[in-house]
Amino acid sequence: AQKITQTQPGMFVQEKEAVTLDCTYDTSDPSYGLFWYKQPSSGEMIFLIYQGSYDQQNATEGRYSLNFQKARKSANLVISASQLGDSAMYFCAMREGTNNAGNMLTFGGGTRLMVKP
Amino acid sequence: DTEVTQTPKHLVMGMTNKKSLKCEQHMGHRAMYWYKQKAKKPPELMFVYSYEKLSINESVPSRFSPECPNSSLLNLHLHALQPEDSALYLCASSQESETLAGVDTQYFGPGTRLTVL
Numbered sequence: 655a656q657k658i659t660q661t662q663p664g665m666f667v668q669e670k671e672a673v674t675l676d677c678t679y680d681t682s683d684p685s686y687g688l689f690w691y692k693q694p695s696s697g698e699m700i701f702l703i704y705q706g707s708y709d710q711q712n713a714t715e716g717r718y719s720l721n722f723q724k725a726r727k728s729a730n731l732v733i734s735a736s737q738l739g740d741s742a743m744y745f746c747a748m749r750e751g752t753n754n755a756g757n758m759l760t761f762g763g764g765t766r767l768m769v770k771p
Numbered sequence: 772d773t774e775v776t777q778t779p780k781h782l783v784m785g786m787t788n789k790k791s792l793k794c795e796q797h798m799g800h801r802a803m804y805w806y807k808q809k810a811k812k813p814p815e816l817m818f819v820y821s822y823e824k825l826s827i828n829e830s831v832p833s834r835f836s837p838e839c840p841n842s843s844l845l846n847l848h849l850h851a852l853q854p855e856d857s858a859l860y861l862c863a864s865s866q867e868s869e870t871l872a873g874v875d876t877q878y879f880g881p882g883t884r885l886t887v888l
Contacts, residue, residue: 699879761813
């Protein structure tokens, strides 16, 4: 079964508008971390934001915020005031906290975001 | 500073060549990773080094040989590759924190685009 699911293969957003990228996850481990990465066409994976399973508040980093709904197992990324430079592939990823998981990140299939001027 | 560097940026090699990819980080991280990424797919984990010892090998063919000379450097030696090995190879590093479950952000380098002819 897929551990991380991103249901939107591609999305368009108008410049200066907000956009939500969906991510749902599946784990039975009570301790886990959720990450969002941005990958422009140049290839580098850029870390955006992190949410821990025990965090009481939704994570925010500048224009990025994470809408964490633990009961629904969703961790959607919200980008406010979209900019042309936000056009990229976005990956949701999870690290489970048990020792057996080691250092492994499980990635979703990604969402390609295109910002229109 | 969250910089991971990789060289070369691009590499074209024949199936009989021997080449190496290099990765370096100066963040004091104790875990380093190699990923392979095909176009329009998420990264796939190849190897993990933890405290300079190989801790995870995701059943990678022996034509890929990792090496961790010290805690800042990670190499990937390539020999007798196949055209299907053409991909973006990403290096990452992380703190290897055990104190908070799930909190171990991986920071990625810009990648090496490998083409095997």
